[in-house]
Amino acid sequence: MKPFTFTRSATVAEAIEAHGAREESRFIGGGTNLVDLMKMGVERPSHLVDISRLPLNTISEYNGGVRIGAMVSNTDAAGHALIRDSYPVLSQAILAGASQQLRNMATMGGNLLQRTRCYYFYDPTYEECNKRNPGSGCAAIHGVNRIHAILGASSQCIATHPSDMCVALAALNATVQVTGPNGSRAIAFEDFHRLPGNTPQIETNLHHGELITSIDLPAAMLGARAHYLKVRDRNSYAFALVSVAAVVDLSPDRTVKSIRIALGGVALKPWRARHAENALTGHVLDAARLRTAAERELANAKPYSDNGFKVELAKRAIIRAVTTAAA
Amino acid sequence: MKDQTDHFSRRDFVGIAVAGSAALATHSYAEAPADQTHPCQLKINGKEYSIQIDARTTLLDMLRENLQMPGTKKGCDHGQCGACTVLVNGKRINSCLSLALMNDGMEVTTIEGLGTPAHLHPMQTAFVDNDALQCGYCTPGQICSAVAMLNEVKQGAPSAVTADLSSHADINLTDDEIRERMSGNICRCAAYVGIVAAIRSVAREKAA
Numbered sequence: 001m002k003p004f005t006f007t008r009s010a011t012v013a014e015a016i017e018a019h020g021a022r023e024e025s026r027f028i029g030g031g032t033n034l035v036d037l038m039k040m041g042v043e044r045p046s047h048l049v050d051i052s053r054l055p056l057n058t059i060s061e062y063n064g065g066v067r068i069g070a071m072v073s074n075t076d077a078a079g080h081a082l083i084r085d086s087y088p089v090l091s092q093a094i095l096a097g098a099s100q101q102l103r104n105m106a107t108m109g110g111n112l113l114q115r116t117r118c119y120y121f122y123d124p125t126y127e128e129c130n131k132r133n134p135g136s137g138c139a140a141i142h143g144v145n146r147i148h149a150i151l152g153a154s155s156q157c158i159a160t161h162p163s164d165m166c167v168a169l170a171a172l173n174a175t176v177q178v179t180g181p182n183g184s185r186a187i188a189f190e191d192f193h194r195l196p197g198n199t200p201q202i203e204t205n206l207h208h209g210e211l212i213t214s215i216d217l218p219a220a221m222l223g224a225r226a227h228y229l230k231v232r233d234r235n236s237y238a239f240a241l242v243s244v245a246a247v248v249d250l251s252p253d254r255t256v257k258s259i260r261i262a263l264g265g266v267a268l269k270p271w272r273a274r275h276a277e278n279a280l281t282g283h284v285l286d287a288a289r290l291r292t293a294a295e296r297e298l299a300n301a302k303p304y305s306d307n308g309f310k311v312e313l314a315k316r317a318i319i320r321a322v323t324t325a326a327a
Numbered sequence: 328m329k330d331q332t333d334h335f336s337r338r339d340f341v342g343i344a345v346a347g348s349a350a351l352a353t354h355s356y357a358e359a360p361a362d363q364t365h366p367c368q369l370k371i372n373g374k375e376y377s378i379q380i381d382a383r384t385t386l387l388d389m390l391r392e393n394l395q396m397p398g399t400k401k402g403c404d405h406g407q408c409g410a411c412t413v414l415v416n417g418k419r420i421n422s423c424l425s426l427a428l429m430n431d432g433m434e435v436t437t438i439e440g441l442g443t444p445a446h447l448h449p450m451q452t453a454f455v456d457n458d459a460l461q462c463g464y465c466t467p468g469q470i471c472s473a474v475a476m477l478n479e480v481k482q483g484a485p486s487a488v489t490a491d492l493s494s495h496a497d498i499n500l501t502d503d504e505i506r507e508r509m510s511g512n513i514c515r516c517a518a519y520v521g522i523v524a525a526i527r528s529v530a531r532e533k534a535a
Contacts, residue, residue, distance in 0.1 A: 003363050006382040006428055028429070035385070035424045036405050048382070052429055075418075079484045081494035088492045095487040099511020100479070101472065102406060104418045105425065236487065236510035 001038050008050040012179055012213060018049045021181055021209025027051045029071060029107035032098075033114040041124045042115070042132060052107070056213055059083070064219040067177075070109030070212045074165065075100070077108055087217055089226035089245055093168035096230045099237050109212035112166060112176065112192065113204065116159035116268070117239055119144065130156045130200045138200075146306040147241065150298075150314070152267040157200030158304060161193060161269050162239050168228055170262035170270035171245035174217050180210030193269035200268070221258060224249045227325035229317055230264075240265035242314045244321035248285075254326070256280045261322065263297075266314055273297045276318055285326055287319075294318040359383070367431045371396070372440025380427050387411045387422035390437060398438040398467050402513075409512035412468035412475075413437050419475035421511075438467035441474065449532065450474050453525035461516035469512045473526045476508045477533065500530055 009015035019025045026045040028034055029052055037043035056069035059080045066082050077083055078094035094103065120126045120139035128139040140148055140158050148158040166189075174189040193204050206212070226247040232238040243264035249257045259280050261273040279293035294315035301311045359381040367380045371394070380389060387404075390396045390413070402410030404423045411423040414436040442448035450470050453459070460466045480500055485492050488507045498504065505523050514522065 001383045003359055004382060005363060006365060006426075008428075008431075028426070031426060031429060032406060032421070032424050035426060039404065048426075050429060075484065084485065084492045084494045091485065091492050092487070095485060095489075099409065099421075100476065100486075100508060101409060101412055101419050101421045101511045102424075105420045236507050 002041075002044045002046065004045055005047050006050065007047070008053060010053060012054060012056070012211060015049050015051050015054060016179065016181060016209065016211055019047075019209050019211070021207075022047065023208070025049060025209070027211060029110040030073070030105040032102050032106045033110065037115060037122075040122060042122060051211065056109075062216060065217045068108050068215045068217070070107060070214055072108045074098070074103040074106045074108065074111060078103065086220045087168075087172060087226075089228050089247060090165070090168045090172060090217075092228035093164040093230075093243075093245060096228060096240075096243070097164035108165075108215055111163055112169075112212060112215075113206075114162055115203070117162045118148065118159035121159060130196075131159065131203075132201075134199070134201045141304060144306060145304040147239070147265075148304060148307050149267050150301040150303050150307060150310045151263070151271055152195040152269070153302065154196045154198065154200070156198055157196035157268065159196070159200070159268055160265055161267065163270070164228070164230060164240060164243060164264060166193070166270045167240075167243050167262045167264035168245040169215065169217075170272050171226070171247045171260045172217055173260065174215050176212055177214045177216060178206060178210045179213050180207055184213070186216075189270075190272055196268050203268075221247060221249050224258075225325045225327075227321050229321040229324065231313060231317055242266060242310055242317045244314075244317045246318075246321040246325040248322060248325050250285065250326055254285050256283055256285055259322070261297075261318060263314060263318070266301075266310060273318065275299070280322070285322070290319045290322060291315075293322075365428055365431075367428055369430055369432070370434045372436060382426065382428055384427045385423055386413070386415075386420075386425045386427045386430050386435070389427040390422065390435075396437060396439055400464055400467055402465065402468075407513070408465070408468075409472060410465050410468040412472045412512065414471055414475055417475070417478065419472050436471070438471055441470065448474070450525070450529050453529045454522070457521045457525040457528060458518070459521035459525040460514075460518050465512060465514045465516075469509070469514065469522055472509060472512045473522075473529070476505075477526070477530055479508070480504075480530075481533075500527075502527070505530075 007018045024046040028048050056071040058069050074094050078091040084091050121129050121131050126139045128137040149160050169189050176187045176192050224247050228245045230240050230243040245262045248259045259277050263271040276293040276297040279296050283289050363382050364379050368377045390399050400410040402408035406421040406424040412419050413422045415433050442451045486507045488503050
């Protein structure tokens with residue numbers, strides 16, 4: 001591991017100052033991903049700012065919804081009464097990810113910033129990776145790409161975003177509050193992560209040196225039912241091949257009043273399934289309509305040599321998640 | 328494994344092996360420049376420690392190499408196997424992914440702090456009684472993890488297989504719940520049946 005200097009900050013202002021928006025600075029919260037990437041030599045910061053003691057570790061009612069501090073652990077968020085009772089799909093998604101040990105360490109803010117588990121990104125012995133070495137190419141496109149993206153990828157990068165939690169946050173229309181050297185701002189969840197395009201090395205719209213302070217959830221959809229479905233190679237402690245978060249509000253005759261669907265494991269960001277949502281809104285929820293909606297969402301899917309199975313899997317996962325949510 | 332004589336002779340053997348490897352232990356990094364070492368104070372197994380530590384050192388390496396406490400094991404060193412599980416302020420974590428400095432001021436409990444050969448922790452006794460190990464390398468992590476897990480259940484923390492997530496619901500500690508909650512601890516010898524049985528027996532005793 002490359003040597004680095006280390007500072008612990010007690011306040012947000014102190015942390016932003018200590019980071020200084022310098023290229024080689026990183027904030028460290030739980031460290032579950034950053035320390036691992038530093039061991040691998042993928043991340044080589046020369047300055048770490050410990051933000052784990054910042055007073056951003058509470059969950060409270062806020063603006064009719066809930067504000068979750070960025071330093072709340074994944075465990076504490078999943079287990080909090082406000083989340084379990086009003087946003088259970090978020091608890092489900094968090095609990096579906098990682099292990100209890102990791103969820104105890106991992107922070108809510110850090111979860112948003114975890115890096116892809118693309119094998120070629122994670123292993124610097126592969127020269128080709130446009131995320132690590134912009135302009136070097138993408139080893140995954142012609143390599144082993146079973147876990148890779150089928151939506152929104154580019155010729156530069158076909159990695160996926162690994163988070164379960166973020167899929168639920170996309171379906172819940174969360175807002176990310178950030179503070180940086182130039183003040184504070186709010187970023188809509190859908191605008192937080194970026195698709196690869198020609199700059200896969202830029203993963204979020206967070207500016208370097210900005211700190212996530214909280215994740216805000218809007219008032220829970222009245223009468224909404226929700227479900228998080230995760231499909232993976234083993235029953236526990238594995239990343240999603242495909243996952244779906246569905247939040248649906250039905251009228252008594254099962255007409256869809258409002259629905260939000262997000263997919264994980266298929267793109268470099270949590271994929272908001274707008275085509276499927278539009279195909280369902282205003283219609284009575286039945287099997288044929290669901291199949292149509294799923295087909296529309298995946299109409300532009302582009303599989304690679306090893307991940308063609310994800311296209312049909314994603315369709316069926318949408319159908320099952322929405323059906324379960326609406327049950 | 329129910330024979331106590333057997334048990335202690337095995338432990339003695341492990342003790343000698345550990346002493347041997349401790350003598351050979353080397354630090355993971357070349358000596359760091361002065362501005363990259365920091366004072367770190369921790370309470371480990373009830374005892375205060377104050378050391379100057381290279382910022383790159385993980386909690387796991389600090390325990391094993393700087394403090395000569397090799398009970399906590401290094402398996403994958405990437406947070407995938409759980410062999411390095413310790414309790415920090417009562418919560419189980421992967422010590423391989425935590426920089427030692429991040430734990431400054433915290434209370435750490437390792438396998439050495441749970442029991443002694445003469446006074447085993449109930450979870451250690453249960454692992455012996457239920458043949459919950461073969462090679463034993465994952466066992467310290469399994470036991471620390473299991474002890475923390477039963478506390479989590481007691482406090483009402485849900486898991487991915489908890490049927491009712493609502494905050495007022497009780498947790499029914501089924502075998503599926505135990506397996507899900509312990510999925511962060513891999514056993515290459517596949518002693519999982521024994522591990523679940525051991526944890527179940529401790530949970531039953533606690534409930535009784």
